[in-house]
Every structure is written in structure tokens, then in C-alpha cells.
């Protein structure tokens with residue numbers, strides 16, 4: 769599968785099932801196999817060292833090969849240096865770069881130009897202003913991922929199973945295609961898609977039995993429910 773995003777812009781009134789599903793924080797062959805069999809469309813490889821889902825560069829080539837032709841490979845970075853991103857792009861043969869830190873529009877544009885990959889910018893949402901800020905990335909990022917803002921002092925800027933108020937996306941009309949992350953699980957993903965019209969849903973801890981341990985049955989149920997929304 770190429771890095772091109774099979775995504776269209778969606779609105780609140782569009783209640784079709786999510787057309788794309790990203791299983792994030794995959795570190796094992798079994799979890800990747802579960803995502804492929806469940807017909808997820810994207811896999812997230814996490815390159816933020818403090819994360820329990822951190823993927824060591826040495827493990828990346830085998831997983832990248834396994835995903836080839838099945839899943840779009842998205843690398844997750846948090847205010848990472850160019851060299852660290854370059855190493856991960858090469859080792860994991862990344863199709864897209866997800867920026868989950870405080871990267872501004874200029875940084876997104878610079879990374880897109882340097883690596884020639886679609887750039888996803890994560891907007892950490894606590895209120896309406898955080899949704900509106902996504903517009904600043906028009907022309908510099910390719911895709912917006914709305915995730916919940918984690919509390920000050922939290923160990924991670926994502927992957928904590930926290931949701932934000934999906935009503936904030938009601939009537940959202942942004943310039944970029946966008947997806948939804950944060951606190952999604954098999955139990956709430958259908959409601960999340962119906963309530964927001966997200967074209968992509970992204971999950972990490974909601975398909976785990978413990979932090980960093982993916983559960984094949986939860987992956988299967990998540991994908992089924994996202995498509996059945």
C-alpha cells in the first residue's frame with residue numbers, strides 16, 4: 769500500500785463508517801498479523817523512546833516488510849530531531865510521518881520537504897481553540913489527527929486512553945482531511961465515528977491487555993465495529 773492517504777474530507781453530517789483504521793504502537797509480528805487480518809488500513813510504529821510502545825530500530829525492518837502491501841506505515845514522533853526521523857524512515861520504510869509534539873507549521877513543512885512523505889500533525893485537544901489551530905497547518909501538513917490533550921506532567925502526549933469532547937468536532941469544516949484518536953476502543957468506536965464523521969480512527973491503548981501489549985481479539989473487534997458504525 770502506498771503512502772497516499774485513502775481519505776476524503778468528512779463532516780459531522782457524514783455518518784459513513786470510518787474508511788481508514790490505524791492500529792498504533794505495534795511492536796510484534798503477532799499484533800501486526802492481527803491488524804492485517806482485521807483489515808486495518810494503517811499501522812503506527814512509535815519512535816518516542818519513553819513510550820511502552822517504542823519500536824527499536826533493529827526490530828523495524830522485519831515489521832516493515834510484514835506490513836508491505838497491507839498497511840500504510842506511519843511513524844510516530846514527538847519533537848524528534850531530523851536524524852532520528854531519518855533513521856526511522858529508513859528502518860521502518862515509513863509511508864507517513866506523524867508529529868505528536870509541539871511541531872509548528874514551519875517544522876511540518878520542513879519535514880515534508882526533507883522526507884517527501886505525507887505529514888500528519890496531531891492536534892492535542894482540550895477546547896475549541898485546539899480544533900481551530902488545525903487550520904494553521906493548511907499547506908504544510910497533509911492530514912490532521914485530533915487526539916485528547918494529556919494532563920500537564922503526564923509521561924506521554926498520547927497513548928493514555930484519554931478522550932476529548934467529540935462535540936467539539938460538530939460542524940467542523942477544516943481545510944485538511946482529518947482523523948480521530950484518543951480513548952477509542954471496541955466499545956466506543958462506532959459511536960465516535962457516527963458522532964464525528966471521522967474518516968480515520970486511530971487506537972493504541974484501547975486494543976491492549978496491558979500498556980504496550982496488543983490483544984488480537986480487541987484489534988479484531990475494533991476494526992469490525994469501526995466499519996460497522
Ligand SMILES: O=C(O)c1ccccc1N[C@@H]1O[C@H](COP(=O)(O)O)[C@@H](O)[C@H]1O
Pocket residue numbers: 792793812814816819820821844846868915924925926927928929930949950951952970971972973974
Ligand atoms: O501510544 C503512545 O505511547 C504514544 C506516545 C507518544 C505519542 C503518541 C502516542 N500514541 C498516540 O496516541 C493516540 C491515542 O492513544 P490511545 O488510543 O488513547 O491510547 C494513538 O493512537 C497514537 O497515535
